[in-house]
Amino acid sequence: MYPRANTLGIITKDNYILLEEKEGKHAKGEGLYYRPIGGTIELGERSDETLIREFNEELGIEILITRYISCIENIFMIDKNIGHEITQIYLTEFKDESLYHKEVFAITEGNRTTKAKWILKEELFSGEKVLYPNGLTKLLKQEL
Structure with a gap:
């Protein structure tokens, strides 16, 4: 098994x-957790291209990438199984500004549907809500 680039x-x-x-289930237990929108980088695809594709596929929306933030390497365990992700993080914005007024977004991946919503930064920074990947909370505290 190899690390997953996303x-x-x-x-x-x-x-x-x-x-x-x-x-x-997640590395810190079980229950609700939160993750930014994105996905796996395909062979021959640049990480910024992946991000634009993923937002379009999962939410049906267009984004602009405004700035590269950083890379996080996340090694974690769930049920004695090791996971390893190398994640490129970008600051992005909606092309359509009216989307900032929308409260909940449906995310479709294959047969699975989840939702995305606006989460208060302080709930993440305080640890009240679990944010993945590991290390992202610390990075966002510095960047935002």
């Missing part, structure tokens, strides 16, 4: 970050 986009409005809400 990319995630950070969209903010006021004191909020748009995040996908997921539920299940």
Whole structure:
């Protein structure tokens, strides 16, 4: 097994970050956790191209990438199984500014549908809500 290369986009409005809400087992336990929107980088695809494609495929929206933030290497365990992700993080924004007024976004991946919503930065920074990948909370505290 090899590390998974992926990319995630950070969209903010006021004191909020748009995040996908997921539920299940994660490295810190079980329950709700949050992750920025993005996905796996395909062979021959640049990470910024992946991000634009993923937002279009999963939410049906167009984004602009405004700035590269950093790379996070996340090695974690779930049920004695090791996971390893190398993640490119970008600051992004909606092309259509009216989307900032939308509260909940449906995310479709194959047969699975989840939702993305605006989460207060302080809930993430305080640890009240779990944010993945590991290390992203610290990075966003510095960058946002």
